[in-house]
Amino acid sequence: xxxxxxxxxxxxxxxxxxxxxxxxxxxxxxxxxxxxxxxxxxxxxxxxxxxxxxxxxxxxxxxxxxxxxxxxxxxxxxxxxxxxxxxxxxxxxxxxxxxxxxxxxxxxxxxxxxxxxxxxxxxxxxxxxxxxxxxxxxxxxxxxxxxxxxxxxxxxxxxxxxxxxxxxxxxxxxxxxxxxxxxxxxxxxxxxx
Amino acid sequence: xxxxxxxxxxxxxxxxxxxxxxxxxxxxxxxxxxxxxxxxxxxxxxxxxxxxxxxxxxxxxxxxxxxxxxxxxxxxxxxxxxxxxxxxxxxxxxxxxxxxxxxxxxxxxxxxxxxxxxxxxxxxxxxxxxxxxxxxxxxxxxxxxxxxxxxxxxxxxxxxxxxxxxxxxxxxxxxxxxxxxxxxxxxxxxxxxxxxxxxxxxxxxxxxxxxxxxxxxxxxxxxxxxxxxxxxxxxxxxxxxxxxxxxx
Numbered sequence: 172x173x174x175x176x177x178x179x180x181x182x183x184x185x186x187x188x189x190x191x192x193x194x195x196x197x198x199x200x201x202x203x204x205x206x207x208x209x210x211x212x213x214x215x216x217x218x219x220x221x222x223x224x225x226x227x228x229x230x231x232x233x234x235x236x237x238x239x240x241x242x243x244x245x246x247x248x249x250x251x252x253x254x255x256x257x258x259x260x261x262x263x264x265x266x267x268x269x270x271x272x273x274x275x276x277x278x279x280x281x282x283x284x285x286x287x288x289x290x291x292x293x294x295x296x297x298x299x300x301x302x303x304x305x306x307x308x309x310x311x312x313x314x315x316x317x318x319x320x321x322x323x324x325x326x327x328x329x330x331x332x333x334x335x336x337x338x339x340x341x342x343x344x345x346x347x348x349x350x351x352x353x354x355x356x357x358x359x360x361x362x363x364x
Numbered sequence: 365x366x367x368x369x370x371x372x373x374x375x376x377x378x379x380x381x382x383x384x385x386x387x388x389x390x391x392x393x394x395x396x397x398x399x400x401x402x403x404x405x406x407x408x409x410x411x412x413x414x415x416x417x418x419x420x421x422x423x424x425x426x427x428x429x430x431x432x433x434x435x436x437x438x439x440x441x442x443x444x445x446x447x448x449x450x451x452x453x454x455x456x457x458x459x460x461x462x463x464x465x466x467x468x469x470x471x472x473x474x475x476x477x478x479x480x481x482x483x484x485x486x487x488x489x490x491x492x493x494x495x496x497x498x499x500x501x502x503x504x505x506x507x508x509x510x511x512x513x514x515x516x517x518x519x520x521x522x523x524x525x526x527x528x529x530x531x532x533x534x535x536x537x538x539x540x541x542x543x544x545x546x547x548x549x550x551x552x553x554x555x556x557x558x559x560x561x562x563x564x565x566x567x568x569x570x571x572x573x574x575x576x577x578x579x580x581x582x583x584x585x586x587x588x589x590x591x592x593x594x595x596x597x598x599x600x601x602x603x604x605x606x607x608x609x610x611x612x
Contacts, residue, residue: 190426190563192433199437207441221438225430232426236419237411300412319417340371346413347370350405364401 175282180246187228188235198228202247206254214262223261227253230294239293240286248283253290292363299362303352311345318342365402373406424531425564432565480610482580485603486545491538506538515542533559537566537573544577553577568598575604584611 186194207220215223227250234240242249304312317327318338328338353359375381376389393400415423490511493503506521522539526532536555543552556577559570571594578587588611594604 187426190422190429192429192565195430195433196437199433203437203441217438217441221434225434228430229427232423232430233415236423237415239411296408297412300409301416304413315413316417319413322418339374343370343374344367346374346406346409347365347367349409350365350370350402353405353409354402364404 175241175243178242178244178246180244180249181242183246184231184235184240184242187232195228198246198250199224202250205247205251209251209255210258213258215258219258219261223254223258227257230290230297233297234290234293240290242286244282244286249287249290252283252287256287256291292361295358296362299353299356299358300349303349303356306352307345307349311341311348314338314341315345365399369399369402370406373403376403377407377410420531421562424533425562428533428564428566480579480607482576485576485579485607488541493535506535510538510542513545515545518542519546533562533564533566537570540570540573544573544580547580549577549581568594568600572600572604575607579607587611 183194183198187198203220203224206224207217210220210223211217230253231240231250304315307315314327314331317330318324321327321330324338324342325335328335331338333341353362372381372389375385381389393403491507493507502521502524506518506525509515509518509521519539519542522535522542525535526539529535536559540552540555540559543549543555553574556570556574559566560574571590575587575590575594578584578590588608591604591608591611594600
């Protein structure tokens with residue numbers, strides 16, 4: 172996506188990443204009504220909409236914080252597609268059937284389709300990463316918690332009472348182990364690697 | 365993948381490869397698709413862990429803000445809508461949370477001529493924690509003790525909640541009130557400063573409590589300093605300005 176022009180609505184993404192309350196409020200004021208309408212017309216209520224919107228914003232925040240989100244389309248279309256997909260997935264999971272997909276409200280913006288799809292994949296990745304981290308042994312968990320919290324590897328080594336060289340090596344092997352756990356998961360195929 | 369591969373991944377991700385190693389490694393990535401796949405996952409995992417672990421506080425500030433904005437928006441949205449919808453119980457709780465977050469620490473002002481004292485201002489509104497953790501016993505204990513102004517017991521309960529959920533800023537804020545109420549100023553002020561130095565929606569609230577803590581400790585100058593930092597667009601601004609005038 173490097174050659175594409177960044178859309179001016181990138182300001183919403185950057186605002187979320189900077190925890191700018193005015194931007195967050197603006198997102199609700201401008202973009203929530205369409206989502207609420209859609210969900211209410213498709214077997215949901217306002218409270219479902221509130222949850223879907225909040226979860227979607229958190230995902231965008233996470234992606235933006237990892238510098239992985241460059242908007243090349245209007246935020247409106249992108250955001251709506253994300254919320255819509257999340258809601259349809261929830262309906263599917265809960266077995267509530269009467270889903271009517273109103274194609275008129277679907278955006279035809281290709282970039283929005285692609286970007287929102289990437290964000291959904293990102294969300295799935297994050298969820299699987301979190302799940303697999305819990306599968307790690309305590310030694311790896313402690314070491315990774317320490318290495319990412321304390322910036323200096325020397326201090327990490329000291330705090331865990333191991334040598335610097337061993338701490339470094341151990342860090343790569345622990346993330347390596349996590350890599351293997353992710354690859355071995357049945358959900359791995361959904362991640363587009 | 366072999367151990368050595370992961371060690372190389374780490375060296376690449378942390379930018380510790382020499383120019384030659386780099387070229388060699390990138391070459392291998394292009395020709396070996398298995399290696400490439402494992403490397404992409406490794407890279408994403410590193411970025412994920414960094415965000416999850418290193419930015420934990422920042423992310424919890426963000427979520428606290430989002431909670432407030434979302435509650436406010438949907439509160440407004442619902443009240444603007446037709447009233448015929450029967451209010452269901454969980455909805456009612458959401459209202460209470462939204463209302464309590466914002467109105468929680470409003471204060472009655474007394475127009476007294478004498479020097480202002482802490483007791484003029486410590487009329488803290490009731491708190492409602494129920495929706496947060498689905499009404500477990502400790503949460504109920506915390507809420508009831510706090511609302512009954514039994515701050516000692518409230519503190520015990522807050523501490524138990526924070527053991528599992530140490531980044532919970534809402535509880536931290538209530539805990540700081542309980543600390544000030546029980547004259548544990550050092551710990552209370554420390555906690556408040558921590559909240560103030562973050563970027564959550566509770567910052568201004570914490571400033572107001574800190575000012576009151578200083579007032580109780582009869583540190584007029586400190587109290588004034590803090591009051592002056594409360595921004596105009598917050599609900600504490602008016603109270604802060606009034607208190608400032610009285611202190612002058």
